[in-house]
Amino acid sequence: MIAITGATGQLGRLVIDHLLNRLRPDQVVALVRDPVKATDLAGLGITVRQADYDDPATLEAALSGVEKLLLISSNEVGKRLSQHRNVIDAAKAAGVKFLTYTSVLHADRSLLGLADEHRQTEDYLSASGLPFALLRNGWYTENYTASIPSALAHGALVGGAGSGRISSAARADYAEAAAVVLASPVEPGQIFELAGDEAYTLAGLAAELSRQSGKEIPYRDLPEADYREFLLKAGLPEHFAALLADSDAAASRGALFDDDRQLGTLLGRPTTPLSESVRLALGSI
Structure with missing residues (x-):
């Protein structure tokens, strides 16, 4: 059985x-805070x-019989390390054979402030003795296309990159990659640095938005x-606000750039x- 934490979250549901395109439903376990x-x-x-990431008593029981676990990183910045430790400890106690963790792109050298808890989680996982793989996910395009309604309303795309x-x-690309790794044999210790095939600047995003919307943004x-x-x-x-800034x-110093194309x-x-993500974002307004 393969279990997914945060299964009702945006990434978890997509995974x-x-x-389900690769496994039977009875081979999948959805781990959720609220069933x-x-x-x-x-x-x-x-x-x-x-x-519950914060309730170790629920975790070991939830992981009973699970062979592979996808630990989707918590969205509670500042609490992530303790929560991730709880899951890793429970997985080890429950006899989970392989754990895959969603980290951040180039976590070992990232300039992102939010990378600290990912690095610490990776270190804890490595020291746990559990066989593991790391999905070091780059930025979601949705992190930026979410600002499209505001950009259209105010006539400018504002950022600091x-x-x-x-x-x-x-x-959805990162979710599919996670499913591929979970459903395939993977060597323990493997690290996947995952990012989009194409790179753009926020000025480039504004230009694409202008092209598709017909407005000068x-x-x-x-x-x-x-x-x-x-x-x-x-x-x-x-x-x-502090995290986004x-x-x-x-x-602006290259923390979200990668050209290895491992994800593709x-x-x-x-x-x-990017053009497709902008199209979908405009279509949802």
């Missing part, structure tokens, strides 16, 4: 969709088990502190182009 939110998964024949090149891919670049203030004024929580500042190779197809 399960792709796994009520996973009734549709249960209806597909998937085993749904309650598992300067001329940094961003090798993002669609969330320039890119307005701000220093990190000013971009953080802009996000706060837009209503984002303090911690999230830090991430763009790191992107793993998928056996090109990653989703």
Whole structure:
């Protein structure tokens, strides 16, 4: 059996969709904090088990009989390491044979502030003795296309990434890659540095948005502190505004760029182009 943590999250659900193209539903276990939110998964024949990153007592029981586990990183920045440790400890105690973790691109040398907890999780996993693989995911294109409605409303795409090149891919690309790794034999210790085939700047994203929307949308670049203030004024929580501003500042120094094309190779197809992600984002407005 293969279990997925955070199975009702945006990435987790997509991973399960792709796994069902490769495995029977009874081979998949959805680990969720609230089983009520996973009734549709249960209806597909998937085993749904309650598992809370913060409650170790739920984790070992939820992992009983599981051979492979995908640990999707928690979205609670600042609490991730302790939560991930709980899952890794429970997996070891439950006899899980292989654990795959969704880390961040070039975690070992990343300039991203959010990479710290990923590095610490990788170190803890390595020291645990569990056979593992790392999916070091690059940026989701959706992280930027989510700002398209605001850019259209205000007549400019605002960011802080300067001329940094961003090798993002669609969330669905990373989900399919996870399913490929989970459903295939993988050598323990293997690290996949995953990023989009094409790289773009935020000025390039603004140009593509202008082309598809028919409106002139320039890119307005701000220093990190000013971009953080802009996000706060837009209503984002303090911690999230700081994270986004830090991430763009790191992107300006190359933190989100990669040209190895490991993701496309793993998928056996090109990653989703920026133009398609922009088209889908515009179509959802």
